[in-house]
Amino acid sequence: xxxxxxxxxxxxxxxxxxxxxxxxxxxxxxxxxxxxxxxxxxxxxxxxxxxxxxxxxxxxxxxxxxxxxxxxxxxxxxxxxxxxxxxxxxxxxxxxxxxxxxxxxxxxxxxxxxxxxxxxxxxxxxxxxxxxxxxxxxxxxxxxxxxxxxxxxxxxxxxxxxxxxxxxxxxxxxxxxxxxxxxxxxxxxxxxxxxxxxxxxxxxxxxxxxxxxxxxxxxxxxxxxxxxxxxxxxxxxxxxxxxxxxxxxxxxxxxxxxxxxxxxxxxxxxxxxxxxxxxxxxxxxxxxxxxxxxxxxxxxxxxxxxxxxxxxxxxxxxxxxxxxxxxxxxxxxxxxxxxxxxxxxxxxxxxxxxxxxxxxxxxxxxxxxxxxxxxxxxxxxxxxxxxxxxxxxxxxxxxxxxxxxxxxxxxxxxxx
Numbered sequence: 001x002x003x004x005x006x007x008x009x010x011x012x013x014x015x016x017x018x019x020x021x022x023x024x025x026x027x028x029x030x031x032x033x034x035x036x037x038x039x040x041x042x043x044x045x046x047x048x049x050x051x052x053x054x055x056x057x058x059x060x061x062x063x064x065x066x067x068x069x070x071x072x073x074x075x076x077x078x079x080x081x082x083x084x085x086x087x088x089x090x091x092x093x094x095x096x097x098x099x100x101x102x103x104x105x106x107x108x109x110x111x112x113x114x115x116x117x118x119x120x121x122x123x124x125x126x127x128x129x130x131x132x133x134x135x136x137x138x139x140x141x142x143x144x145x146x147x148x149x150x151x152x153x154x155x156x157x158x159x160x161x162x163x164x165x166x167x168x169x170x171x172x173x174x175x176x177x178x179x180x181x182x183x184x185x186x187x188x189x190x191x192x193x194x195x196x197x198x199x200x201x202x203x204x205x206x207x208x209x210x211x212x213x214x215x216x217x218x219x220x221x222x223x224x225x226x227x228x229x230x231x232x233x234x235x236x237x238x239x240x241x242x243x244x245x246x247x248x249x250x251x252x253x254x255x256x257x258x259x260x261x262x263x264x265x266x267x268x269x270x271x272x273x274x275x276x277x278x279x280x281x282x283x284x285x286x287x288x289x290x291x292x293x294x295x296x297x298x299x300x301x302x303x304x305x306x307x308x309x310x311x312x313x314x315x316x317x318x319x320x321x322x323x324x325x326x327x328x329x330x331x332x333x334x335x336x337x338x339x340x341x342x343x344x345x346x347x348x349x350x351x352x353x354x355x356x357x358x359x360x361x362x363x364x365x366x367x368x369x370x371x372x373x374x375x376x377x378x379x380x381x382x383x384x385x386x387x388x389x390x391x392x393x394x395x396x397x398x399x400x401x402x403x404x405x406x407x408x409x410x411x412x413x414x415x416x
Contacts, residue, residue, distance in 0.1 A: 051388035055134040055141050056156045057127040057148055058173065062089065062120055075113055079104075082112040089120045114166070114174075123173045125382040126151055158389035167355045168371070172382035177390050180371040182357050183270065183350075184339065184397070187367060190274025191281065191338050192331075198278075199285030200327060206286070207293045208315055220290075227283035235344030238276030243267040243348050250275070252362030268349025271361040276344050281334035288330020292323040321412070328409040332402050339398050342369040368394045 067074040067085055074085060083104050087095060098104075098119070104112065117123065127144045134141060134155065145153050166176025210216050247267035248254040296319050304314040351366045352374045358365050368390060375387040 048388045048391050050131045051385050052158045052392060053131040053134075054129040054156065054385065055153055056125050056129070056173075056382070057145055057151050057153050058123050059126045059148055059151045060124075061122040063150070064121060067116070067120070074116055079107070079109055079112055082109070082116055085116055085120060086112075094119070114162075118169075118171070118174055122171075124171065125173055125380070128381040128385055130385075156385075158385045159392050160389075163386075163389055163393070167357070168353055168366075169355070172375075172380065172386050175386060177368060177371055177393060179354055179357050180366050180368045180390075181393070181397075183365040184367045184369075184394075186270045186358055186361065186363075186365065187273045187277060187345075188335065188339060188401075190271065190361065191277040192335065194275060194278035195282050195285055195334070196331060199282050199331075200289050202282075202286050203289030203293055203327075204315060204320075207290050208311065208319070223283050223286055227287060230343075231280055231341055232343040232347065234276055234280045235347030237279065238272060238344060238348045242272040242275045246272075250362075252360075257360070257362050266349070268364065269362045270358055270365045272348050273345050273350065273365060273367075274361070276348050277338045277341060280341065280344060281338050284334040284337070285327075285331055288333070289323070289327045292326025292330065293319060295326060296322045321415070325409045325413045328405050328412070332405045335401060335405075336398055339394070339401070340369055342367075342373060345370060368397070 064074065069077060069081055074082065077085075086098070086104070090098075098115070107115065126148045129137075129141055129144075141153070145151065162174075163176050164181065165178055166174060167179045168177075169175040206216070206220070242250050244267065250267040250269050250272040252269070252271075300318050300322065301314055304318050305311070309317070345367055349364075350370050351364055352370060354364060354366055372387045372390050372394065375383040375390070378384075
């Protein structure tokens with residue numbers, strides 16, 4: 001006897017200690033692997049936070065105190081006073097250029113303050129320090145500050161409102177990710193609208209309407225293989241089909257909606273990027289949707305058909321509601337991959353630096369991963385800090401989309 005109500009053949013007894021020992025070894029290995037993964041993620045987050053917070057030594061062309069009027073700093077002055085500052089410090093030619101781009105009368109107070117900072121103060125980061133250096137090596141920070149007379153030092157959290165509201169700039173202190181953020185949101189929206197219905201529809205057809213024959217097994221094997229194809233291959237496919245083959249549609253020429261940008265007229269637009277990423281995640285959505293549909297109890301189908309429902313009514317009213325939580329889980333994973341993709345977007349024509357926001361599916365674009373890569377590749381340390389803050393925004397965007405999908409999935413599960 002090996003326990004209450006349990007008995008094993010005698011020849012099994014000598015092997016039990018060794019088998020339990022092997023099980024304990026693997027259990028410890030899995031525990032160590034789990035903690036190693038948690039430690040790696042924690043180290044990654046600490047590295048990002050270390051670069052996104054720290055002291056910055058800032059030099060300006062004009063002393064900010066000299067712009068005060070009756071003791072009121074320029075940040076709190078009226079629109080007319082800010083316009084006077086621009087007129088007093090800029091050349092007539094530069095004023096005409098700025099006025100032509102956007103009349104000062106159309107700008108609000110916050111936009112005029114930003115213009116004063118860009119055109120008059122022109123702040124530059126003379127030195128940038130990480131969080132660890134700022135907290136534990138103040139002597140080095142003070143020594144660097146002493147080498148820049150007239151400079152100011154501030155503790156800067158690079159993830160600030162200006163990062164989200166400003167567009168791209170060659171000055172890290174004034175640069176933002178607004179354009180890249182809009183581009184990412186446009187592309188992800190198109191990707192979901194295209195890939196989700198097509199992927200779920202294909203999964204329904206393969207699981208509910210086809211028979212298990214050689215052709216079906218070959219098709220399923222090919223879909224599985226497509227899920228593992230490198231993303232750069234999808235970028236080349238998108239370049240051939242959407243940018244060149246479907247250029248009248250993706251550029252907007254067919255709808256008389258071509259933007260003034262020559263790159264957009266060639267089909268290198270948000271629409272091409274969204275279609276390309278939709279192809280990229282389509283196999284993942286199909287595979288996960290098939291698994292979710294296959295997991296539905298077959299007795300549910302039989303009961304529905306037995307009560308006189310058609311096959312489509314059975315699928316729509318019974319199979320899909322039961323499978324939807326699993327389908328959404330697979331879609332979450334697929335969208336998470338699409339948000340961080342860079343290679344296929346570069347191939348289909350994503351810009352590494354633009355300063356205007358996309359206004360529609362036929363606009364030129366950039367995305368958050370591309371902006372982050374462009375900043376990380378620059379030699380100035382302040383751009384690495386800017387990239388670290390942008391990574392936090394990208395992670396927050398990813399977590400927000402995942403949280404929305406998980407909440408929707410849980411709500412569907414409660415209704416079952």
